[in-house]
Amino acid sequence: MQKNTLLKILFSFLFFSQMGYSQVDVVYNDLVWSDEFGTDGAVNPNNWFHQTQIPEGGSWYNNEIQHYTNLLTNSFVDAGSLNIVAKKESFTDQGVTKQYTSARLNSKFAFKYGRVDIRAKAPNGSGTWPALWLLGKNINEDGGYFDATYGNKNWPACGELDIMEHGIFTDKPKNYIGSAIHTTSSSGNTVNKGGIQASDIEQNYHVYSMNWSPNQISFLLDDVLYYTYNPSVKNASTWPFDQEQYLLLNIAMGGFAGTIPSNFTETSMVIDYVRVYQNTTVDTEAPTSFTATVGKVSGSAVELLLNALDNSGNITYTATYGSGTSVTFSPSGASKSFLISGLSPNTNYTFSVSATDATGNSAVNNPIVLNAKTTEIFECSGTDSEASEGLFSQGYKYAFETIGTDVKITFELLDTDKIGVVAYLRKQTPFSETQMTNVSGKIFTQTITGQTTGSTINYAVKFAFEGGLSVTKYFSYLVGNSCSLGVETSSELKQFYFPNPVEDKLYLELLDEENHIVLTDILGQKLFEDEVKSFHTIDMSAFKTGLYFLRVKNSLGTQNFKISKK
The missing domain is CATH 2.60.40.10 (Immunoglobulins)
Known part of the structure; x- marks a missing residue:
């Protein structure tokens, strides 16, 4: 079992300094708080507080069915490790009798920004819900250690950071551990999340880590990054994480963790150490x-x-x-x-x-x-894979259509590796999110009403799914633009461009003697612009294979054509 020796801590951070730069945005090096659990018996009262008060109503959250106690049988230090024990036993407290007991520890230390490393074994049996997590020091939660002095924010406005949870992911295999962010932007729901499959978490020690900077929050298993939270807009709704948070260690029973087996007697979470790192040395060297x-x-x-x-x-x-x-x-x-x-x-x-x-x-x-x-925008619909947050494996389709004073926005996620997809329409300014309607499969739509013709709107879509989320880039759309959905009008059918796909020369047969044409690449970057007659040839032999967009403006109006280059 690893213990807190100067040599081992130095070695671990030499390792982190080599690995961490490529995974996290800020590397924290200075140990500012820890518990190595070196004294057998009760937990150190200078470091930990037993949260035992039942919430109003007589039950813990999420339909959990345990009592949290301060008994030595539920939390104790032995042989250099903290043991949190969940037991099947009848226990009466605060006038309520329950059939299971456990422990929920609050750290008496709170901090803003830094890295947390917790080396632990955690139970993986059904019905158990081990958790290593943080809450805002300002949470209004009766019975919490900081509540009486600092509790002025209700959950989830205080922010919650889940470093490790197990047992609540019904569609995941055993030993899948998850991390999650809870804020008012997700209405407290588990939308912003990630996870990773670990080797037997009950038999093997793992180091569960969170790296929290002013820019982002990253989660790691055994120093391997698997999820990062970095909202493009940081405000009180998406980023309450500019305030101090404190640590919680507990095992819950039942509720989201499912049915407890009838032969269950007890289980333990064994914690070797809890360490918090920050950077305390003043850095005066500028970039x-x-x-x-x-x-x-x-x-x-x-x-x-x-x-x-x-x-x-x-x-x-x-x-x-x-x-x-x-x-x-x-x-x-x-x-x-x-x-x-x-x-x-x-x-x-x-x-x-x-x-x-x-x-x-x-x-x-x-x-x-x-x-x-910026260039002009010519397309109201198309396919893209650019992300403002997260990643897309295949990409997405998008379409904007003006209907009277309304704009119908439709997105389809093309990624085949995403399951349990929910879509949210993001408005850029002022920032807001609205859940979209699922049409079928991974196609989602939302209509925004009362728009002004000729104004420009900016929207993106957040696709939330099991294990994380991905956000499209923001699209600017000119309300009233009739090029939506790529549907040809009767005038478009009379104006010809061939061959398509094109290898060398693209031939145009247009209905006007005066035509303004613009060719752009798939990113909207202008490649050339010209005034041409009704019959015109474009030499595309020098262009790379791919998709291009041709805009034709004449007395008939403006049409947009997709050109495929061999």
């Missing part, structure tokens, strides 16, 4: 070699190419533009592609970009000012 340039530009997004060096190993980049601000981060010396999405088409933008380290030290040449103009 150097900061560069920023403009990359690809589309109708709704501008790519910024960023790089800088810093001794902390990580750089935070902040881009301000008009009333907007976007933040990203990247390891020191790594080129970062930062996509600013949700922009208006055909618009000049000035970006003021700064680089800072985790301490807030600013690069000497802050800020770098960049100018870019």
Whole structure:
């Protein structure tokens, strides 16, 4: 069994420093609080508080059926480990009799930002729900350690961070451990989550870790990253994690964990250590070699190419533009592609970009000012795979259609590896989320009413599924644009372009003697623009294989054509 020796802690963080840069945004090195459980008997009262008060109504949350006690039979230290024991036994407390007992420990230590490492064995039997987690110090929960002094926020406004849970994932195999984020943006539901299959968690020790920075929250099993929470918009609804949180260790029984076997007698969670790391050494060294340039530009997004060096190993980049601000981060010396999405088409933008380290030290040449103009948006429907959060394995289809003063928005998730999919329509400004209606399969729709013709709207879709979520890029749509859904009008049928797919030359037969044409790639980047007659030839022999968009504007109006290049 590992114990807290200076040599082992030094070794572990030498290892983390080598592995962590590629997995987490901020590496925390200084041990600020721990319990190594070195003294047998009762848990250290300076570190832990037994939460035993039953919530109003006489039952614990989620239909759990245990009493939490401060008895030595439910929590004790033995041979260098904390044992939390759930038992089948009749026990009466606070005037209520229950048939199971367990322990729920609150740390008397709360902190903001850092890394938590907990080395533990956890029960994996049916009906048991072991958990290692955190709650906001400001939670209004009668009986909690911090409630009387700091409790001014109801759950989930206080924020909840679940480092490890087992036994509540009915569609997952045994030894699948999960992590989750609970906030008001998800109405407290388990939407923002991730998980990983572990080797036998009851027989084997694992290190369950959470790395929490101002930018993101990452979860790791045995120092392997498996889930990161990083909402594109951070506010009180999505990010209550700018306040201190405290640790909880417990085993719940029944409820979401399912039926308890009739032959159950007791089970234990054995915890070798709990360690919290932060960076306490003052860093005065500012980032150097900061560069920023403009990359690809589309109708709704501008790519910024960023790089800088810093001794902390990580750089935070902040881009301000008009009333907007976007933040990203990247390891020191790594080129970062930062996509600013949700922009208006055909618009000049000035970006003021700064680089800072985790301490807030600013690069000497802050800020770098960049100018870019977004292109026109020609497509109301199509296929894409770009994500503003998470990843897509195949991508998604999108379509915008104006119906009177309403806009119907439809998205289809193409990923075949996602199950239990729920979709939420995200409005960029002001930020909001609305659950979409499932049409069939993985097709979802939502109609927004009372829109003004000629105005530009910006929306993305969050697909939540078992094990995580992925968010599309933001799409800008001009209300009233008639190119939606790719349906040809009668005038489009009379204007010809052939062959399609094209290998060398694309021939146009148009109905007007004066035509304005624009060719763009799939990202919306303009390749050429010209004024042409009714019969015209476009030489596409030099273009790469792929999908292109041709916009034709004449007296008949504007039509958009998809061109496939062999």
